[in-house]
Amino acid sequence: MQDLSVTDLSLEPVMTRHLTAAQKERLAVLLDDYLTRLEQGTPPSVEDLVTDDPELLEPLRSYINGLEELHQVAAGFTPRQDLTREADDCDSSTTILGDFRLIEEVGRGGMGVVYRAEQISLDRTVAIKLLPFAAVLDARQITRFKHEAQAAAQLHHPCIVPVYTVGTDRGVNYYAMQFIDGESFSEWIEARRQNNQFPDVEHCIDDVIQIAGALHAAHETGVVHRDIKPSNLMRGHDGKVWVTDFGLARCQSEATMTRTGDIVGTMKYMSPEQARGESAIVDGRTDVYSLGVTLYEMLCLRPAFDGGEMPVVLRQIEEHHPRPMRSIREDIPKAVATVIDKAMSKARDDRYDTALQFADDLRRAIAGQPTIARAPTQLDRIAHWALARKRGVAAGAAVLLTLLVVLAISTGLIASAKRDSDHHALLAKQSSQLARNTVDELGAKMAELLADIPEAESVRRQLLQETLAYYEKFAAQVGDDPTLMQDLAVTYGKIGSLQNEIGASEQAIRALEQSRRLLEELVGNAPGNMDLRHQLATSENNLALALDRAGQYQAAEEHFVAAISLGESLIKSSPDEANWRTGLSLALSNYALLLGKTHRIEESESMLKQSLVMMGDSEDGNNEDNEKLQRQIASTYQNLSGLLADQSPEKSIEYAQEALRYQMDAFRENQSDAGLASQVALTLNSLGAAQAAAGDGEGAVLSYQQAADIQQQLHFLQPNALTHQRDLAVTQNNLGLALASLGNYFAANEAFNQALQFQQTLAAEFKHDAEIQSTLGGIYNNQGFVQEKLNDSSSALLSYRKAVEHQQLAHQTAGEVPKYREYLSKHYFNCARLLRDDGQTDESIKFTLRRRELWENDGSRLAGVADEFLATASVIKLGEASGRSVDVSSTDCIDYAKQTLRSAIDHGFQAPSEFFDRPEYLDLRPNTSLEGI
Known part of the structure; x- marks a missing residue:
C-alpha cells in the first residue's frame, strides 16, 4: 500500500544526532555552499569542503550521497535533451x-530536483519536484519542502505556477505543478550576457510589473516568497511570465519555521534582513x-552584488550600494533607476510598502510621470551609513536601560506601599459614607481621588453611580442658566470618561455625547469664548475615545477630526497657550492610534510625530504642568513604538x-506613582513586541517578564483595579507567544494559563465589551496552538472552541471592526482542521x-474555503x-x-484556466453548464 504520510519525516537523521549545535550549524553552511555551487554547475568535492572541518566529512558525504540517490528513482536519469524513448524502456x-x-530532469537546486513528467490518470504533462530521501536529510529541509507545497497550493494568480498535488512514494517527497515550457530569467540573462546585448528597458519593466502583481496577490494572502531571483522566474514560449518555487515561502499568520540566524535563499538576491538571518x-x-535586484540584473546583465565569497557578499548587501545603473547603461531613464534604487533600499521602511506600489511607480517612470521615489540626498546617505554601524551600541544600552527601570520601580513601589497603607485603608472605609452624604458637593472629584487608592474600587464605582443619578436629576432642573449648563457638561x-475606563462603553458614549451636545450649545451662544471652545475640543476627543473602544471607528474618526479642527483654531488664535497645545497634541495622538488600528500606518506615524512637535513647542521648565x-x-513615544513594532522593529x-527615559525621569521625582x-x-510590552519582531526572542521574553513583575506588584497593591488585571492578561499572553517562538512550549502554556486567569474575570464582568471578549478568544487560540505542539489535541480543540465562542461575541458586538472577523475566521479554520484530522468530518x-x-x-476568501471542502472530502473518501x-x-x-467556488467566481475571484483541471472542478470550467450545482 502506498505510504502518503509525511508526519514522521521531521525526526533528526541518525548521522547528525551526535553533533553539537555548532557543528550542525556548520554542516548546514557547508551543505548550502555545496547546493549553491551545484546549482551553478560547479559542485566541489566533499574533501575540499571539509578541509577546515574534517570531523564533518562522513555526515556531509551522507547528505550529498542522498542527493545523488534521488536520481536513482528514475534508473540512470541524467539531464538530456530527449529522454522520452529511453524512459519508456526502463523498468516502470x-x-x-x-x-x-x-x-527527464529539467532543473535542480537547494530544495530538490525538478522533472518533466506525465500524470497518468489525466494524460497531461506536469512538472514534478522531488526532495532527496528523508533518511539523509535535515528535518528543516523537509519542513521547508512541505511548506513550499502548502504555500504554493493556496495561491491563485495567472502568473503563479499552480500546484496540483502533493505526495510521498518510497521515501521520496514530491509535488506536482503545471509544466512551463520555456526558459528561466537566469537563462535569458545569460544568453544576452554572452552576446553582449542589452535588453529593451520597457520590455523588462513590463515583465517585472506582471511579477510584482503576482507577488502582491501572494502577500495579500499572507504568503511571502522570500527567494525571488532570476532562476525562480520563467517566461513561457508564449511570452507569459511566471513566478515559481515558493520553496522558502512563509505564511505570516503562522509561527516562523526558520530559526533566528538561519540564512536561506540565494545570497546575491537576499535582502539585508535575510542576510543578517533575521x-x-x-x-x-x-x-x-x-x-528590484533582479530587475537591476535584467537591465545591466550583471548582478547588483557579486563579491564571490559569502562573507564578502553579505557585507556588500548590508553596507554597500551597487554600481549606479546609468553608469552601466546611459539609456536607462533616471526615473527608472531611482525607482529601482528605492526598491533596493537597505532599510525596509525606505522601500515600497507593497509590490503593487513598486509596479505602479515603474509604470509612472516609463510614462514620464512623477514618481513616489526620489533621488537620495547627502543627508540620506549619511543617515544610512550611521544606521548600518550603530546596532552594537544600541543593543547594549537597551539591556542596561530596562534592568535599571525595573530595579528602580520595584524599590519605589515597595517602599511607598507600607508608608501609605494605613492612610489609604482609612480613607477607603470613610469613602462609602462620604459618597452617600456629600455626593452633591464632591461628585466626580472624589471619584478621581479614589482612583489611585488601593481597595477603594468598589466605593469608587458606587460613588460614580450616585454622582450620575444626582446630576441626571439636576439636569432636569437646570433650565437656561449657562453657568449650570457648563458645570453639568463638564461633569457628564x-x-x-470614567465609565469608558471601566468598560461600560454604552453608558460612557451616552454621557459623553450629552457633554458634547451641551458644550456645542454653549459655544453656539458664545462663539468668542475660547475656554468653552477648548472644553468642546476636549469633549469631542473623549467621545471619540469611547466610540473607538466600542468599535465604532467611523463615528470615532468624525469626532477626532472635530477635536483636532477646534484645537488648531485655538492655537491659531493664541499660539503660546500651553494647555491648548497639550490638548491638541493629545487629540492627534489618539486619532493616530485609531488610524493604526485601521492599517493606515503612514498617516498614523505622521500624526504621532506632529503630536511630538506640538508637545515639544509646549515644553517650559517653569510650567507647573510640565510633568x-x-x-x-x-x-x-510608546504609541509610536507599538505602531511600528511589526513594520519597523x-x-x-x-x-x-x-519613552522609558522620559518615564524614568518622572519616576525619580515620585517613586510611589502607581499610574x-x-x-x-x-x-x-511595546519594547518586547519590537524585539520579537526583530527576531530577538530572548530579549522579548526578558522585557515581558519585567513588565509582568511590575504589574504583579501593582495588582498586589490594588487587587480590585480592573486595569491591572487587563494589563497583566495582555503581558502574559505576549510572554506566552515569545516563549512559544523559542520552542519553550511548557512555559508558554503556563503563561497563557496566567493570562486566562485575569482575562476570564474581565470577560465575565463585561460580557458586551468587544475588545475584552476578542482578547480572551485570542488567548484561547494561542494556547490551542501550544497545546497542539505538546501533542494534546483534545485540549487544543477545546481551546479553539472557546476561542470561537468569545470571538463570536466580539464580532456580534462590533461587526464593523475588521480584525474580529479575521480572528473568528482563523478560529473556525483551526477547529475545522483539528476535527478533520481526527476524522470528525461532519462537525x-x-x-x-x-x-x-x-x-x-x-x-478570494471563498476560493480558499472551497479548497477546505475538498480537503475534507478527501478524508471522507478514506473513511x-x-x-x-x-x-x-x-x-x-x-x-x-x-x-463555494461558484460563489467565489460570482464575487470577483478570477481562477486561472488550469485551476479547473482538478477532477472535482472539471464541470465548472467556463462555458460548461452549471445546472444542478
Whole structure:
C-alpha cells in the first residue's frame, strides 16, 4: 500500500544526532555552499569542503550521497535533451511516482530536483519536484519542502505556477505543478550576457510589473516568497511570465519555521534582513527588494552584488550600494533607476510598502510621470551609513536601560506601599459614607481621588453611580442658566470618561455625547469664548475615545477630526497657550492610534510625530504642568513604538527606549506613582513586541517578564483595579507567544494559563465589551496552538472552541471592526482542521460552513474555503472506503466546494484556466453548464 504520510519525516537523521549545535550549524553552511555551487554547475568535492572541518566529512558525504540517490528513482536519469524513448524502456517501477511517470530532469537546486513528467490518470504533462530521501536529510529541509507545497497550493494568480498535488512514494517527497515550457530569467540573462546585448528597458519593466502583481496577490494572502531571483522566474514560449518555487515561502499568520540566524535563499538576491538571518522580520518588502535586484540584473546583465565569497557578499548587501545603473547603461531613464534604487533600499521602511506600489511607480517612470521615489540626498546617505554601524551600541544600552527601570520601580513601589497603607485603608472605609452624604458637593472629584487608592474600587464605582443619578436629576432642573449648563457638561464628560475606563462603553458614549451636545450649545451662544471652545475640543476627543473602544471607528474618526479642527483654531488664535497645545497634541495622538488600528500606518506615524512637535513647542521648565507634558511625550513615544513594532522593529525599539527615559525621569521625582509604573510596564510590552519582531526572542521574553513583575506588584497593591488585571492578561499572553517562538512550549502554556486567569474575570464582568471578549478568544487560540505542539489535541480543540465562542461575541458586538472577523475566521479554520484530522468530518464541515458565511462577498476568501471542502472530502473518501458512517458524504462535500467556488467566481475571484483541471472542478470550467450545482 502506498505510504502518503509525511508526519514522521521531521525526526533528526541518525548521522547528525551526535553533533553539537555548532557543528550542525556548520554542516548546514557547508551543505548550502555545496547546493549553491551545484546549482551553478560547479559542485566541489566533499574533501575540499571539509578541509577546515574534517570531523564533518562522513555526515556531509551522507547528505550529498542522498542527493545523488534521488536520481536513482528514475534508473540512470541524467539531464538530456530527449529522454522520452529511453524512459519508456526502463523498468516502470523505477520511473513512476504515484500517479506520475518521470521523463527527464529539467532543473535542480537547494530544495530538490525538478522533472518533466506525465500524470497518468489525466494524460497531461506536469512538472514534478522531488526532495532527496528523508533518511539523509535535515528535518528543516523537509519542513521547508512541505511548506513550499502548502504555500504554493493556496495561491491563485495567472502568473503563479499552480500546484496540483502533493505526495510521498518510497521515501521520496514530491509535488506536482503545471509544466512551463520555456526558459528561466537566469537563462535569458545569460544568453544576452554572452552576446553582449542589452535588453529593451520597457520590455523588462513590463515583465517585472506582471511579477510584482503576482507577488502582491501572494502577500495579500499572507504568503511571502522570500527567494525571488532570476532562476525562480520563467517566461513561457508564449511570452507569459511566471513566478515559481515558493520553496522558502512563509505564511505570516503562522509561527516562523526558520530559526533566528538561519540564512536561506540565494545570497546575491537576499535582502539585508535575510542576510543578517533575521527571518522573523521578513515580510513583503523583502520580495520587493529581491525583485528590484533582479530587475537591476535584467537591465545591466550583471548582478547588483557579486563579491564571490559569502562573507564578502553579505557585507556588500548590508553596507554597500551597487554600481549606479546609468553608469552601466546611459539609456536607462533616471526615473527608472531611482525607482529601482528605492526598491533596493537597505532599510525596509525606505522601500515600497507593497509590490503593487513598486509596479505602479515603474509604470509612472516609463510614462514620464512623477514618481513616489526620489533621488537620495547627502543627508540620506549619511543617515544610512550611521544606521548600518550603530546596532552594537544600541543593543547594549537597551539591556542596561530596562534592568535599571525595573530595579528602580520595584524599590519605589515597595517602599511607598507600607508608608501609605494605613492612610489609604482609612480613607477607603470613610469613602462609602462620604459618597452617600456629600455626593452633591464632591461628585466626580472624589471619584478621581479614589482612583489611585488601593481597595477603594468598589466605593469608587458606587460613588460614580450616585454622582450620575444626582446630576441626571439636576439636569432636569437646570433650565437656561449657562453657568449650570457648563458645570453639568463638564461633569457628564468626567463621568463618561470614567465609565469608558471601566468598560461600560454604552453608558460612557451616552454621557459623553450629552457633554458634547451641551458644550456645542454653549459655544453656539458664545462663539468668542475660547475656554468653552477648548472644553468642546476636549469633549469631542473623549467621545471619540469611547466610540473607538466600542468599535465604532467611523463615528470615532468624525469626532477626532472635530477635536483636532477646534484645537488648531485655538492655537491659531493664541499660539503660546500651553494647555491648548497639550490638548491638541493629545487629540492627534489618539486619532493616530485609531488610524493604526485601521492599517493606515503612514498617516498614523505622521500624526504621532506632529503630536511630538506640538508637545515639544509646549515644553517650559517653569510650567507647573510640565510633568504632565513629559508623561504625554513618553506616552506618544510608546504609541509610536507599538505602531511600528511589526513594520519597523528597529525604529520601534528606539521609540520604546526614548519613552522609558522620559518615564524614568518622572519616576525619580515620585517613586510611589502607581499610574506611572503602569505606563512603564506598557512601554516594556511595546519594547518586547519590537524585539520579537526583530527576531530577538530572548530579549522579548526578558522585557515581558519585567513588565509582568511590575504589574504583579501593582495588582498586589490594588487587587480590585480592573486595569491591572487587563494589563497583566495582555503581558502574559505576549510572554506566552515569545516563549512559544523559542520552542519553550511548557512555559508558554503556563503563561497563557496566567493570562486566562485575569482575562476570564474581565470577560465575565463585561460580557458586551468587544475588545475584552476578542482578547480572551485570542488567548484561547494561542494556547490551542501550544497545546497542539505538546501533542494534546483534545485540549487544543477545546481551546479553539472557546476561542470561537468569545470571538463570536466580539464580532456580534462590533461587526464593523475588521480584525474580529479575521480572528473568528482563523478560529473556525483551526477547529475545522483539528476535527478533520481526527476524522470528525461532519462537525468539521459545520465550522467550514460558518467560515464561508463570514466571507460570503469575498471571492478570494471563498476560493480558499472551497479548497477546505475538498480537503475534507478527501478524508471522507478514506473513511467511506473503510466502511465508516458519516452524515455528509464525500460527494456532498465536493458539492459544497463547487457551490463555494461558484460563489467565489460570482464575487470577483478570477481562477486561472488550469485551476479547473482538478477532477472535482472539471464541470465548472467556463462555458460548461452549471445546472444542478
